[in-house]
Amino acid sequence: MLLFDPTGTGAAFFSKDNPYIVLLADPVSSVWPRYLWEFVLNEGPKLGLKRIALLYATNDFTGTQANALRTALKAPGSPVEIVFDEGVPTSTSNYTVLIDNIAAANPDLVIELGYTGNDIAFLRNLQDSGQKFKAVFALYPGIETNVLMKNVDKSGLAGIFTYVTALGLDLKPEAGLSLAELREAYEKAYGNTGVEFGWNAIAGHVTGIVITEALAHADTLAQEDLRKAVFSLSGKLKTLDGTFELREDGAQIGELTPIGQFDAEGNLRVVYPPELANAKPVIGQT
Amino acid sequence: MLLHALAGGLVYGCYFALLGLGLNLVFGVMRIVNLAHGDLIMLGAMAAYFLYHLAGLSPLWAAPLVAGGFFLLALPLYAALLPRLLAAREAEMLSFTLFFGLQQIIEALAAIAFGPSERSLPARSLAAGPIVLLGQSVPKSWAFSALVAVIAIGLFYLSLHHTRLGLFTRAVMASPEEAAASGIDLSRISAIAFGLGVALAGLAGVFAPFMLGSVTPAMGASLNLVAFATVVVGSLGAPLGTIFGGLVYGVGLLLMQTYFSTWADLLPDLLLIAILLFRPSGLLGRRLRVA
Amino acid sequence: MTSPEPPAAPPLLEVRGLVKRFGGFRALDGVSFTLRAGEILGLVGPNGSGKTTTLNVISGLYAPEAGEVRFAGRPLRGLSPRARVHRGINRTFQSPRPFASLSVRENVRLAARFGGRDAAPERIEALLERLGLARWAARPAAELNTGQQKRLDLARALATRPRLLLVDEIAAGLNPAELESMAELLAALAAGGTALLVVEHLLGFLGRLTERVIVMNAGREIFEGRLAEASRDAEVVRVFLGEAARR
Numbered sequence: 001m002l003l004f005d006p007t008g009t010g011a012a013f014f015s016k017d018n019p020y021i022v023l024l025a026d027p028v029s030s031v032w033p034r035y036l037w038e039f040v041l042n043e044g045p046k047l048g049l050k051r052i053a054l055l056y057a058t059n060d061f062t063g064t065q066a067n068a069l070r071t072a073l074k075a076p077g078s079p080v081e082i083v084f085d086e087g088v089p090t091s092t093s094n095y096t097v098l099i100d101n102i103a104a105a106n107p108d109l110v111i112e113l114g115y116t117g118n119d120i121a122f123l124r125n126l127q128d129s130g131q132k133f134k135a136v137f138a139l140y141p142g143i144e145t146n147v148l149m150k151n152v153d154k155s156g157l158a159g160i161f162t163y164v165t166a167l168g169l170d171l172k173p174e175a176g177l178s179l180a181e182l183r184e185a186y187e188k189a190y191g192n193t194g195v196e197f198g199w200n201a202i203a204g205h206v207t208g209i210v211i212t213e214a215l216a217h218a219d220t221l222a223q224e225d226l227r228k229a230v231f232s233l234s235g236k237l238k239t240l241d242g243t244f245e246l247r248e249d250g251a252q253i254g255e256l257t258p259i260g261q262f263d264a265e266g267n268l269r270v271v272y273p274p275e276l277a278n279a280k281p282v283i284g285q286t
Numbered sequence: 287m288l289l290h291a292l293a294g295g296l297v298y299g300c301y302f303a304l305l306g307l308g309l310n311l312v313f314g315v316m317r318i319v320n321l322a323h324g325d326l327i328m329l330g331a332m333a334a335y336f337l338y339h340l341a342g343l344s345p346l347w348a349a350p351l352v353a354g355g356f357f358l359l360a361l362p363l364y365a366a367l368l369p370r371l372l373a374a375r376e377a378e379m380l381s382f383t384l385f386f387g388l389q390q391i392i393e394a395l396a397a398i399a400f401g402p403s404e405r406s407l408p409a410r411s412l413a414a415g416p417i418v419l420l421g422q423s424v425p426k427s428w429a430f431s432a433l434v435a436v437i438a439i440g441l442f443y444l445s446l447h448h449t450r451l452g453l454f455t456r457a458v459m460a461s462p463e464e465a466a467a468s469g470i471d472l473s474r475i476s477a478i479a480f481g482l483g484v485a486l487a488g489l490a491g492v493f494a495p496f497m498l499g500s501v502t503p504a505m506g507a508s509l510n511l512v513a514f515a516t517v518v519v520g521s522l523g524a525p526l527g528t529i530f531g532g533l534v535y536g537v538g539l540l541l542m543q544t545y546f547s548t549w550a551d552l553l554p555d556l557l558l559i560a561i562l563l564f565r566p567s568g569l570l571g572r573r574l575r576v577a
Numbered sequence: 578m579t580s581p582e583p584p585a586a587p588p589l590l591e592v593r594g595l596v597k598r599f600g601g602f603r604a605l606d607g608v609s610f611t612l613r614a615g616e617i618l619g620l621v622g623p624n625g626s627g628k629t630t631t632l633n634v635i636s637g638l639y640a641p642e643a644g645e646v647r648f649a650g651r652p653l654r655g656l657s658p659r660a661r662v663h664r665g666i667n668r669t670f671q672s673p674r675p676f677a678s679l680s681v682r683e684n685v686r687l688a689a690r691f692g693g694r695d696a697a698p699e700r701i702e703a704l705l706e707r708l709g710l711a712r713w714a715a716r717p718a719a720e721l722n723t724g725q726q727k728r729l730d731l732a733r734a735l736a737t738r739p740r741l742l743l744v745d746e747i748a749a750g751l752n753p754a755e756l757e758s759m760a761e762l763l764a765a766l767a768a769g770g771t772a773l774l775v776v777e778h779l780l781g782f783l784g785r786l787t788e789r790v791i792v793m794n795a796g797r798e799i800f801e802g803r804l805a806e807a808s809r810d811a812e813v814v815r816v817f818l819g820e821a822a823r824r
Contacts, residue, residue: 058548088543089551091508093498094298096424097540098547100290116404121499128409128425130416144403151406151500194401450690453679457687460676468691469659524678 002226006207007200010060011068014251020223021250022230024210025203025241028251029064032163036111036137037072039259039272044109045079047283049135053084053107055098055122062113062139063087069111083107090115095125102133109135116140120151127156134283137161142168142260142268144198154266159284161271164260165199166206166240168268169276174238176209182240206239213237291540293422297432299536301490301497303529304435305509306516307442308486314459314523315479316372318381322389323487324509328396330356330491331501335405345412349434349492356488360481368480369473389506396503404500412496431493438489439529442482446525455479459523515554518561521568531568587650589614589772590635590741595644597630597796604630605641606796614740617763617773619783619804622793623816628776629671631793632743635774636668637661648741663693668743673730675718681705681729682714685736692737701736708732709758723750727759735766742766744775748782760785780804 003021005013009029013021026032044050052073056066066087073080084105088098092114099122102110110133112122119140126136141148142162149157170179177185182205186197195201210233218229230246235254237244245254259272261281269279309323320326333352337343343351367384374380409415413426446452457465458475466472494501494509516535520527538557542550561568588611597605605627612618620628633639635646637658646653648664656664675684685704689696705711708728713721721729727747734742744763748756756779763786767773777783783790784804792800792807794816800807807813 087548089548091551092543093500094539094543095499096428097287097291097294097543100294100422101287101544104287117500117502120404120406124406124409124499125425128414128416128427130423147403151404153408194399194403196401196403453683453687456679456683457676460678461674464674464676467658468687470687 002223002230004207004211007203009064009252011064011251012060014247014249016249018249019227022227022246023250023252024230024244025206025252025255027253027255027257028247029061030068031251031253032257033065033069033072035256035259035272036163037069040073040080040109041078043272043281047135047281049109049283050080051083051105051107051109052080053102053105053110053133054082054086054113055084055102055110056087056113057090057092057115057118058087059090059115062090062115065113065139088114088118090118092118093121095122096129099126099129099131103131107133109133109137111137113139116144116147120148123148123152123156123160127152135159135161135281137259139163141262142199142257144196144200145268146196146198149266150196154262154264157262157266158264159262159282161259161261161281162268163257164268164270165257166202166242166255167199168260168270169242169258171238171240171242173240175213176205176239179240202240206241206244209239210237210244287544288541289420290422291544292537293420294424294428295537295540296533297419297424297428297536298497298540299533300432300435300439301428301493301532302512302516302535303532304438304486304490304493306513306520306528306532307439307525308483308490309513310517310520310523310525310528311442311479311486312483313517314525315455316368316381316476317378317462317523318368318371319378319385320483321382321385321510322392322506323483323513324511325389325392325396325506326356326484326487327491327494327509327513328501328503328506329392330488331494331505332396332400332405332491332503333488334492335407335495335501338407338411345407345492345496346430346434349489352492353485353489357481357485360484361477363484364477364480368476372473372476389510393503393506400503402502402504404502406495406500409496412493425496427496431496434489434493438486442486443526451475451478511554515557518568519557524568527568588612589616589649590774591645591647592631592635593645593647595631595634595646596642597627597634597639598642603796605634605644608644608793608796608798610791610798610801612741612772612774614772615767615770617767617775617787617789619787619790620774620776620793621778621780621783621790621807622799625795626793627796628793629745630796632668632745632774632776635661635741636666636743659691662691662737662739665738665740666743667692667734667737667739667741669727669730669734669745669747671745671749673726675721675726675729675733677719678717680715681710681718681721681732684718684729685732688733689736692739696736704732704735708735708762724752724755727751731762739771741772741774744773744777746776746778748777748779756782 005021005023006025009026011028011030054066056062073082084102084107119138138160141157141160142164145167183197186201213233214229217232219225233244234246242255247253258270258276260268260270262268270276271279271281309320312320330352334345334348337348371377371380371384409427412430415426416423417426417429454470454475457470516531517528519534520531539553542553590612593609595605595608608631622628634641637656653661685701686696705714710728710732718729751759763773788803790804790807791798792813800810800813
């Protein structure tokens with residue numbers, strides 16, 4: 001028995017003595033924010049982003065990311081300072097007081113990590129509160145861009161930093177459909193079910209590809225053989241999500257998510273890392 | 287920070303009073319618990335969403351339309367479900383089962399019909415930007431929602447205390463047996479109360495996309511918990527106590543977010559436990575039920 | 578205090594041969610009496626003798642197995658309590674049950690509507706004034722003390738303008754001053770033409786209202802006549818006064 005885990009990224013799921021799980025379609029949560037902390041540590045001081053506020057939902061996905069970020073940003077010699085650090089329940093739908101409290105800490109960059117509903121509420125409350133920050137990062141605008149665009153509007157997303165997933169990168173896959181092909185197929189199949197096309201749709205597609213490839217390479221369907229087959233793909237399989245890469249405990253560490261920023265027209269441009277960037281970060285009043 | 291939590295909490299609390307009001311009215315009159323209340327709020331939100339996006343109707347126009355429509359839709363629902371329930375010996379307990387089932391059905395059908403994605407109304411459909419209240423800036427759309435809630439609650443109060451129907455309704459709430467013996471038509475009052483309860487849920491729903499950021503078909507259950515907390519804190523069976531309960535919840539939530547943000551969603555549970563331990567009849571209430 | 582009317586006037590209330598059983602227990606076993614407008618009739622007897630059951634049959638809460646109740650010359654059989662209130666019969670209760678969370682005034686208003694009478698504010702206010710409840714009119718009924726509750730109960734009955742008022746142990750729990758004013762109130766009602774059937778344990782109180790009593794035991798009348806003479810009746814002494822003397 002081997003658990004194909006599509007997108008359950010909690011770091012606690014994976015350990016060396018647990019050979020029963022492999023993560024398929026996105027990186028483990030502790031790796032998700034790698035470009036984010038690199039961006040803050042390397043570019044932040046130059047851009048005047050030295051005081052960081054961290055607000056996160058206390059579930060596994062966002063909580064783990066917050067922990068990884070905190071550790072990285074507090075490392076000895078860090079040029080930035082965390083001035084606000086609060087977790088909120090994932091059920092939180094009211095951010096006005098939190099935004100006010102964050103403003104009281106006078107941060108340069110606000111990093112808000114939530115689920116879809118959290119990010120919608122946060123960004124709407126931010127827009128309606130009249131509070132301005134130099135820079136704001138939110139997690140889901142880059143993951144479920146359609147949903148966020150519909151709920152927050154491009155006026156609410158303008159200037160927001162977020163992860164750029166396969167949605168915004170449009171990588172050329174060696175296995176599976178291209179972004180345009182997948183989007184078309186998805187709209188055809190699910191267009192009127194009310195489920196928006198987003199990064200999770202890509203993750204589902206990639207999961208299918210990894211399983212297909214694994215089955216093609218497996219000698220038997222026994223756990224050890226399946227696991228060996230999945231590991232044999234590591235570093236080789238290039239999908240819409242990027243290069244699939246497994247750590248020995250089964251956590252996925254490839255498919256990294258660069259940092260992007262929305263422009264006023266609602267386009268998401270990559271601003272970090274430099275080798276992928278197609279725009280410069282704009283620091284202003286978000 | 288404290289002032290902001292208080293000011294924002296009062297505005298937020300007005301809305302939560304509206305959220306619980308219908309639930310408490312139905313409980314007060316019929317001694318049944320409408321566990322589908324939160325899902326009716328969700329349906330009200332969906333109705334407002336489609337009225338805005340398909341018909342271009344502002345939430346302020348949608349509000350009376352949804353409330354009126356929900357009232358009319360509630361009457362056949364009442365006729366189909368309630369008389370048999372109310373005739374049962376353990377109506378209060380059975381109502382949990384019945385309305386839990388209804389809640390599941392509504393949620394499932396809504397998920398099929400609308401899909402699980404978050405939906406919302408743009409703030410500009412009501413009012414964009416901030417407004418300064420008590421020296422604190424809060425979203426204008428919240429202030430509008432709270433204002434509508436205050437108006438609805440005010441009208442509800444007036445009709446409950448200054449109309450004949452209101453007097454009959456309060457008589458039924460005070461003692462159904464005695465009211466029936468006094469010649470009050472229980473089933474008529476109950477049907478109207480149920481209709482009003484559903485209408486108030488629908489009305490609260492119209493403003494949910496502003497107050498809660500976004501809405502999904504699955505939001506009903508958690509709204510139920512909040513509505514139940516505001517009702518119990520105020521006083522079970524006394525609709526006006528719910529106003530107080532809503533304010534306690536609103537201010538409490540924002541204070542929790544300010545000082546213990548990680549634990550904020552424990553608030554409804556904490557309030558419920560505290561009330562059950564120390565003031566089972568609610569902060570404002572007398573003991574209304576024996577069981 | 579009773580002012581006998583000319584014998585030609587038909588009685589307002591005629592009760593004939595009432596029988597009421599609860600299972601094998603005969604609560605009423607052939608009770609008969611009449612009552613004229615403006616007259617006060619006392620109904621006394623030990624607990625369980627059938628006094629309150631008699632009121633419940635007349636007010637329509639219970640249907641009798643046998644016998645008949647006629648009011649103003651017409652039979653009441655089959656009429657609901659509400660219909661009887663509309664005919665002009667109302668009652669007070671041993672333990673009043675007002676709408677606790679409603680105000681005193683609202684309780685009276687509801688009762689007036691129930692009786693099909695106009696609930697004109699000035700009439701309600703006059704009634705509250707007369708019953709000494711005006712000061713508490715806006716308070717919830719739950720805040721009243723026993724004496725006030727009894728007066729509210731009476732006000733609710735009077736709001737329907739009864740021609741026959743059935744009064745069930747209204748004196749219990751009242752202090753001497755309250756007893757005095759209550760006796761005056763009931764006497765004034767009778768003087769105004771209302772017939773009163775008064776179930777009462779407190780014979781001193783009853784004696785201030787009327788001389789005419791029926792003594793009941795085990796569902797039957799064992800004495801009808803003047804209260805003062807009842808104490809000389811051997812059976813009454815045995816079943817009732819003996820008990821009363823122990824009080």
